[in-house]
Amino acid sequence: MRSVPWGVWYVLLVIAAALIVISHRPDAVTDPQFWAEDGHMWYEQAYNLDPLAVFLVPEAGYYQTVSRAVAAFSLLFPFRWAPLVLNLFAIAVQAFNAFFIASDRMSHAMPSRLFRFAAAFIYLALPNSYETSANLTNTQWHLGFLVLLIILAKPAEDVAWKIFDHAAVALSAFSGPLCLLLVPIAAIKYFYRREKRLLILGSILMIGAAVQMSALFVYERPSSQPLGASFFGAVRIIAGQWFISPLVGAKNYGLLHRTLWWTDATASVVAAGGLAVLVLAFIWGKQELRLLIIFAVLVCSTALVNPAVTKLEPQWVAMETPLTGSRYWFFPGLTLLVCSVFIATNLRVGKLRYLFVLPALLMIWGFVADWKQPRFKNLDFPAHAREFDNAKHGEIITIPINPEGWEMHLQKR
Numbered sequence: 503m504r505s506v507p508w509g510v511w512y513v514l515l516v517i518a519a520a521l522i523v524i525s526h527r528p529d530a531v532t533d534p535q536f537w538a539e540d541g542h543m544w545y546e547q548a549y550n551l552d553p554l555a556v557f558l559v560p561e562a563g564y565y566q567t568v569s570r571a572v573a574a575f576s577l578l579f580p581f582r583w584a585p586l587v588l589n590l591f592a593i594a595v596q597a598f599n600a601f602f603i604a605s606d607r608m609s610h611a612m613p614s615r616l617f618r619f620a621a622a623f624i625y626l627a628l629p630n631s632y633e634t635s636a637n638l639t640n641t642q643w644h645l646g647f648l649v650l651l652i653i654l655a656k657p658a659e660d661v662a663w664k665i666f667d668h669a670a671v672a673l674s675a676f677s678g679p680l681c682l683l684l685v686p687i688a689a690i691k692y693f694y695r696r697e698k699r700l701l702i703l704g705s706i707l708m709i710g711a712a713v714q715m716s717a718l719f720v721y722e723r724p725s726s727q728p729l730g731a732s733f734f735g736a737v738r739i740i741a742g743q744w745f746i747s748p749l750v751g752a753k754n755y756g757l758l759h760r761t762l763w764w765t766d767a768t769a770s771v772v773a774a775g776g777l778a779v780l781v782l783a784f785i786w787g788k789q790e791l792r793l794l795i796i797f798a799v800l801v802c803s804t805a806l807v808n809p810a811v812t813k814l815e816p817q818w819v820a821m822e823t824p825l826t827g828s829r830y831w832f833f834p835g836l837t838l839l840v841c842s843v844f845i846a847t848n849l850r851v852g853k854l855r856y857l858f859v860l861p862a863l864l865m866i867w868g869f870v871a872d873w874k875q876p877r878f879k880n881l882d883f884p885a886h887a888r889e890f891d892n893a894k895h896g897e898i899i900t901i902p903i904n905p906e907g908w909e910m911h912l913q914k915r
Contacts, residue, residue, distance in 0.1 A: 515619075515622070516598065519600035519601065520593055520597040522600075523593045526632075526874065529877050531590070533878075534585035534588075535881060535883045535903060536585050536588070536904070537637040537639060537903070537904050538905060539569070540638045540639050541903040541910040542910050544566075544572070545910065548573040550911075550913055553570075556570055557570050560717040560720075562810065565717055566642065566677050566678060567677045568673055568677040569638050569639060572591045572638055573638070580887075580891075581891065582884060582887040582888075582891075591641070592641045592644075593636050596626065596636075599625060599647055599648050600622040600626050601622075602652075604618045604621075604622040607655040607658070607663070609656065610655070611788060611790035617847070620843065624836065628832070628835060629747060629749075629750070629751040629752060629835070629871065630747035630751065630828050631828060632825060632876065633828040642678035643680070643829055645673060645677055645680075646680035646684065647833070649671050652703065654691070658699070664699075667699070671703050671707060674710075675707050675710020676710050676714075678714070679718065681707045683797060683801060683804065684797070685711055686800070688704040688707060689704060690796070691789070691793060692704065727813060727814070727815060727816055727817055730815075730816025730818040730819050731806075732818070736818070738766065738769045739822050740802065741768075741772040741773040742764075742824070743821065743822075743827075743830075745772050745776030745838060747824065747828075747835060748834075748839055749842075749861060749865060749867075750871065751868040755824045759822075759823070779842055779858070779861070780795055780838070782841075782845055782851075783841035786845070786850055786851055787841070795841065797837075798837035801833045801834060802831075802833075805830035809821060809827060811826055811827035811830075842858055879905075881902045886902070894914065895915065896913065898911055898912070898913045899914065
């Protein structure tokens with residue numbers, strides 16, 4: 503009996519990955535609705551304004567090309583289908599990232615195919631990722647992750663892969679500020695590996711970084727609240743959002759956060775333990791793992807210095823709250839879990855690795871706790887879509903969208 507080609511397994515992996523993403527929140531495809539900027543910005547502006555001109559309009563202080571491109575593409579479909587088009591694109595990006603992790607492109611960073619499949623699953627099942635799952639607005643984080651994977655991967659040999667790498671990096675660079683943090687990662691790897699492709703990829707990232715910086719200097723960030731920074735504030739945020747939520751889930755962190763057990767002393771112990779995992783993984787890991795850790799630290803530092811999570815209270819106060827600003831902890835959380843599994847399974851670590859079996863097993867608790875993500879509130883989008891379809895030319899239709907309190911306004915053409 504002939505064995506099944508690995509190409510078939512990879513196709514099945516993409517399908518399985520998409521189903522895993524959908525399983526977190528099935529209503530993303532069974533009852534699709536706009537989410538935040540998906541409707542309020544991307545679709546509304548693509549419909550009401552020139553869909554090409556809006557590409558030159560920054561939002562939240564930077565250009566977001568992919569969000570505007572997908573919204574413009576969705577105009578080709580009936581309005582009722584637009585949220586589904588946006589959600590399917592977001593799901594497809596997540597599924598493809600899982601495929602890339604498991605593919606041979608990552609065989610240098612993770613020689614074991616089993617470990618690559620495990621890493622792909624960790625990415626798909628990552629706790630505390632509600633905000634970045636199956637919505638177009640936060641797809642920029644997954645595109646940034648894809649660029650990081652491309653940098654860490656072995657050089658592409660096929661022309662198709664080379665074209666894909668350049669296109670993916672360019673799309674990400676003009677779709678968010680993560681390119682600013684990816685430039686040093688590409689530079690560090692080039693310094694050690696001298697891969698010529700990194701000069702091209704790094705140049706694309708630098709062009710994107712220059713464009714995004716120009717927007718950041720001209721347009722203000724949306725939050726007007728003070729930072730509210732303090733030493734123990736940083737300790738509590740890092741301990742809770744980076745080191746607890748990815749392991750046991752944001753829901754369980756929320757339970758701990760409301761008890762008397764959650765003190766500065768407790769947070770300090772947790773933060774010290776989490777930092778120990780990162781330091782040991784940095785010492786024992788390969789260059790690719792070290793670069794992943796460096797990137798996670800850069801993301802964390804940037805999130806603490808310039809967050810935008812609330813307009814009601816100091817930023818750091820809000821960031822301590824479970825499930826608040828979880829997009830900022832996507833990279834750090836994923837890095838922690840990968841480092842934990844690496845240490846717990848690496849024979850080079852010796853018997854010390856047994857100390858890390860428990861945190862590695864805690865991931866299962868976190869997967870289960872956060873697997874089912876909150877369903878969007880049913881705002882009866884189909885009824886509003888019918889109202890819009892039946893509206894007269896020039897009439898402005900207001901449509902409520904998630905999260906509660908958000909709206910989109912469309913002027914019927």
